[in-house]
Amino acid sequence: MTGIRLPTLRRLGPGLLLAMGLALAAIAPASAAVGDPAAMLPDPAQEERAREIGRELRCMVCQNQSIEDSDADLARDLRHIVREQVAAGRSDAEIMDYLHARYGDFVLLRPPVKPETWPLWGMPAIALGLGLGMILAMRRRQRAAMPGGGAEATPELSAAERARLQALEDGGGR
Amino acid sequence: MSTVGDRGAAAPDTAPGAAPEAPSGAAPSRRRLLLLAPFAAAVAAGAGFYAMLRGLGSGSYDPKGVPSALIGQPAPDFTLPPLEGTDRPGLAATDLRGQGRPVLVNFFASWCVPCLIEHPQLTRLAREGVPIFGVAYKDKPADSLAFLQRHGTPYARLGVDQPGRVAIDWGLYGVPETYLIDRQGIIRWRWAGPLTEDTLSQELQPLLRRYA
Known part of the structure; x- marks a missing residue:
C-alpha cells in the first residue's frame, strides 16, 4: 500500500475502491472471531x-x-x-x-502506583509544572527587558514626530 | 505581546526578583551556550541511538522485551507427559531440583523459526554437559518428533505442553524462551528469543559459572 501515488489511484478509480471494499468485507469476519460465541x-x-x-x-x-x-x-x-x-x-x-x-x-x-511508577504517574504534573515555570520565567525576562513596564511607559510622540507622521499620512492619502 | 504590556500597566514596577538584562560581559558566553546546547543534545541523541542500534544488532536490547515476573521465584509446579517416540522421559517441576547444578528449561516448537536458529547453541550446551530440559509448546507431537529427529535432541528430558497452560504459569509470551534454574530450583534468568553465540558467551556462561 505504501507506493501508490494519487494519480495512479485516480486512474484505477472505481475498480480499486471496489477491491478495497471487498478486502474490508473479507477482514470483518476475521476480527469478529475475537468474540467467538463458543x-x-x-x-x-x-x-x-x-x-x-x-x-x-x-x-x-x-x-x-x-x-x-x-x-x-x-x-x-x-x-x-x-x-x-x-x-x-x-x-x-x-x-x-x-x-x-x-x-x-x-x-x-x-x-x-508504586515507587518505580511514580515518575510515570507524576509525568503530567511534572510537565505542567515545567511549562508553568517556563511561562513565568519568560514573563519575568520580558518585563525586565522593558524597564518601566509596558504600554503606559511608551513615550508620547514629540511635536516634531507628530508633524512628520501627519506629513506621511497626508502624503499617503494623495 | 500586548498581554505583557497590559500586565506591565497593572504593575508598573518590575517584579522585585526580576533580574535585569544580564551584564554585557556575560552575554556572549550565554549566546555560545545557546548555540552549543542543541549541538550537544544532537550528539547525545546520536550516541544514544548508536548504542540502541548496537544493542538491537547483538540482541542485548529488545524494545519488545519484557522482564520476567518469575526471576528470583521458585519454578512453578507442573507435570508434563513425555513425547511419544523419543526415549526421553517427561518433565516435572521436581526434576529441576537436585541435579547438583543449574539447569536450563527451553520452550520450543517445530513451527518456530528462531528455535531452529538457536538449536546449534542448545546442542553445544548439551555437549558441554549442561542439563537442558525441553518443553514442546503448542506443537503437534508428530511435528516435534520430526523436528528433533532432523536436528537432534539436546534435551535430557522433554515435556509436551500442547494446550500451552504450563507455559502460561511460566509467564511465557512466545517461543523460544529459555530459563535458568539454580540448584535450589529458583528461576535466575529468562531469555526471550533465540540463544545466539553472543548470548551464550556474554550472558549465559557467566551465570552458569555463578550458580554452579
Missing part, C-alpha cells in the same frame, strides 16, 4: 465481567492491545483463563493477581 460464558453478566477484566490486561504478544481486542493465540488462551476463573467464582482482584504473578506489571494496562 468461547463466551453462557451467563451474560459473567461474560460482561470477564470482558471488563480482559480489557485491563495487556496482550503480551501485540503489546498495545488488551487481550479482549487481540486475536493472538496467547490472548485467546488468557481470555479463556479469565472466563474459567470468572465461572469458578473468583473475584476480579484474584484473577488480576493470577496474571500479575505470571506476567508482572507489564500485563496490567493500568500500571500500579
